Amino acid sequence: xxxxxxxxxxxxxxxxxxxxxxxxxxxxxxxxxxxxxxxxxxxxxxxxxxxxxxxxxxxxxxxxxxxxxxxxxxxxxxxxxxxxxxxxxxxxxxxxxxxxxxxxxxxxxxxxxxxxxxxxxxxxxxxxxxxx
Ligand SMILES: [Zn+2]
Ligand SMILES: [Zn+2]
Numbered sequence: 011x012x013x014x015x016x017x018x019x020x021x022x023x024x025x026x027x028x029x030x031x032x033x034x035x036x037x038x039x040x041x042x043x044x045x046x047x048x049x050x051x052x053x054x055x056x057x058x059x060x061x062x063x064x065x066x067x068x069x070x071x072x073x074x075x076x077x078x079x080x081x082x083x084x085x086x087x088x089x090x091x092x093x094x095x096x097x098x099x100x101x102x103x104x105x106x107x108x109x110x111x112x113x114x115x116x117x118x119x120x121x122x123x124x125x126x127x128x129x130x131x132x133x134x135x136x137x138x139x140x141x142x
Pocket of ligand 2: 124129
C-alpha cells in the first residue's frame with residue numbers, strides 16, 4: 011500500500027505527528043466530498059463577516075448545495091491514514107483505519123495494530139485542529 015500524503019493542510023480534517031515510545035506515527039484524515047451532491051468537499055462553515063472558516067463549528071457544510079452534517083457524524087465516516095514506525099519491532103508501515111474515537115488509557119485515540127508484530131498502537135486523538 012502506498013498512501014497519498016497530503017500536499018496541503020487544506021486537504022485535511024486532521025493532521026498530526028506523534029512520538030510513540032521509540033516509534034512514531036504521522037496520521038492524517040482527508041476531507042471527503044459531499045455525500046449529497048458529490049461536487050465539493052465538505053468544510054467548516056465560513057464566517058460571513060471575515061470569510062474565514064469557523065474552526066470551532068460543530069458541523070460541516072457543503073459549499074455547493076449547503077448540505078449540513080454534524081461534526082462527529084461526519085468525522086466518524088472518514089478514513090485515517092497512518093505512516094508509522096512500530097515502537098515494539100521498529101517496523102515501518104502504512105495503514106488505513108476508520109477515524110473513530112476509541113477510549114485508550116483515558117484518552118480518545120485512533121488505534122491500530124502493527125502489521126508485522128501485531129502490537130497495539132494508539133495515536134491519541136489530541137490532534138490539533140488545522141489552522142489556516
Ligand atoms: Zn453538496
Ligand atoms: Zn511491530
